[in-house]
Amino acid sequence: QQPVQSPQAVILREGEDAVINCSSSKALYSVHWYRQKHGEAPVFLMILLKGGEQKGHEKISASFNEKKQQSSLYLTASQLSYSGTYFCGTVLSNAGNMLTFGGGTRLMVKP
């Protein structure tokens, strides 16, 4: 089952913050986050394993709530380069690396 992402789209001004959520109806082994710019391939941002850890990548961080099977991606002090579509990908078990992607969140950062 495909994870559900929210919001579907968000428009920000440079310097503003945003949160993108990813929810699954199934127990998760890990959650991945990717960003895809128009006409390009998705680029890996980070992976979170079950255990509720939080990770950071520059001004982008994420958390994983194992009890709720939810992950959130936090974008702080957004930059123009953050524009793109963000996808979460969920993995149900460690028997393989099969990712099921959410529908994506379109993020546009304006000057």
Added chain:
Amino acid sequence: KAGVTQTPRYLIKTRGQQVTLSCSPISGHRSVSWYQQTPGQGLQFLFEYFSETQRNKGNFPGRFSGRQFSNSRSEMNVSTLELGDSALYLCASSFLNDGYTFGSGTRLTVV
């Protein structure tokens, strides 16, 4: 180091024909996954291979098949092409169960 290489980049085929797409993963990566990306359906999982074995398969008809060679290079084949098969086909490799590195994709158009 070299990234994930997919060939060809663009392909135009006629309904009923078959097509083979190729993917060379990052050196040392043994897991290769294939995805179909369309505006309507998003990123849909096709298959995952690890050490020449198919570990996972998505919900696609039997016309879609794949394989992985001993050097980890992978191919996917689509037989009896339909108009609905027009999509961007993305290959991704990973070392074990970690983040994906995607190739630039093959844009398939079926006419």
